[in-house]
């Protein structure tokens with residue numbers, strides 16, 4: 001939530017900043033701003049609205065400089081106004097700061113600063129932080145990079161909350177200072193230029209050499225180099241990592257939207273999630289990142305899976321997968337609930353947290369709470385080097401590549417594949433035979449081609465979407481492995497189209513939901529030919545008996561759905577536990593096309609941000 005970029009080097013900073021900022025627009029997009037050091041002081045531009053508005057402003061009223069910072073905002077404190085847009089300034093107006101996170105004690109700090117004669121122009125917590133650092137700096141006589149860092153340290157020791165920050169100061173040109181606690185910050189190491197950003201995607205046009213900063217670290221950078229220290233003032237060790245993806249991976253290519261591009265990437269991402277992890281000779285999966293021996297895995301008595309939104313829906317499928325293949329009891333819990341719930345968790349419980357971004361505040365807090373209670377926690381993350389990936393005791397990367405569309409699509413199917421591998425591994429340790437394991441591997445290997453086949457239905461799904469796009473309410477129903485897919489389908493429609501969509505286990509219909517059924521309320525049934533197919537069919541009949549339109553997603557070769565449903569989408573057959581990977585894709589496409597039909601901003605739905613780093 002909120003994206004920040006800093007650039008210091010030989011090029012014109014505004015161009016580098018805008019280019020980076022556009023790659024972070026998924027993090028928030030209600031207002032944006034930048035500040036540069038232009039030789040005689042600070043130059044500032046701010047605009048309400050998308051980054052395109054800031055770009056327009058900078059084109060009309062150019063600013064210059066080779067050092068600068070910028071920000072795209074997702075409002076937390078204070079409404080969406082130019083005054084509340086970042087950067088914010090200290091009392092002298094010489095220090096400009098951008099911030100991602102929340103300063104929880106900002107009201108107390110603000111009151112104390114006001115007594116000290118400080119006036120504030122915005123309602124933000126960030127402006128308080130700028131004043132605090134500026135005040136500490138003004139207390140010091142020498143105007144140097146070292147003193148700026150010292151002032152920052154003194155200020156941060158007074159702060160409660162989370163921050164990823166970058167700031168510049170007129171008196172110390174050619175320098176950017178950054179710090180993090182709880183919000184991501186990545187240093188990019190270029191040739192005669194260095195960068196700072198919330199996400200490595202913002203700097204891949206300049207460099208793929210990055211350092212993922214840790215909590216309580218401070219970095220000072222200029223065009224020639226950087227120093228990383230801790231909040232206590234000690235030198236900090238660091239590792240330079242290579243970003244796996246390139247500029248091409250973060251561009252839309254020929255697709256009109258990132259969401260569509262990412263849906264269409266799924267044959268590759270599904271393959272990449274299992275690449276090098278299938279061991280046919282042993283009939284199992286190899287997941288070295290879990291850092292657990294088979295003997296340790298054998299002792300697992302219970303599993304808790306946690307995450308938020310789409311990641312939680314993936315976890316719910318994982319619950320069915322692990323219980324079915326490995327017979328280990330699994331509980332799936334919202335991370336936002338788990339972090340405050342006093343869940344009685346027996347000793348040999350393994351905790352999995354799932355997060356595409358690896359930065360979601362609630363998921364991180366749930367993970368820390370479970371670790372505090374002494375449980376081993378494992379992560380299923382996409383974003384390499386992210387906080388959740390680093391803080392876990394082990395884990396599995398999805399290797400889905402950057403996901404930029406705000407609605408999660410390809411990361412979801414990767415999460416399902418990874419969990420099917422976990423289920424296979426645990427199953428083989430507990431009771432699955434070699435030949436059963438091998439059969440599962442063979443089925444997994446077929447999935448990328450099956451996913452590609454589902455994507456061939458795109459045009460047909462676009463036509464169906466047109467037919468139902470004006471609906472005010474939509475219902476999604478599924479059973480067992482595909483109940484979470486109903487939840488995911490409804491979420492995709494809600495967030496991209498703003499249609500009131502709700503999801504239910506099919507059999508729950510008659511316990512209340514059926515009252516919503518009429519001629520204008522479509523029901524989407526996820527009804528593969530599986531163990532509960534006949535039951536789903538009866539539920540469809542119940543809806544049809546009340547004149548409700550039905551869209552059914554079923555299995556190729558089935559002719560019974562067509563007899564009851566108004567529109568039928570058939571996908572290739574797969575074992576029950578793998579059907580969710582195929583069933584969700586038509587729902588992603590349906591949501592996408594409905595949103596396009598309604599003229600929604602598909603990649604940046606209102607009020608949302610991709611990486612939810614606040615509670």
Ligand code: F6R
Pocket residue numbers: 307308309310311312354355356357358359360363406407408409491495610611612
């Ligand atoms: C929905 C969506 C969100 C995220 C949720 C968790 O399309 O994107 O529901 O799934 O905010 O995000 P991560 O996976 O980054 O922890």
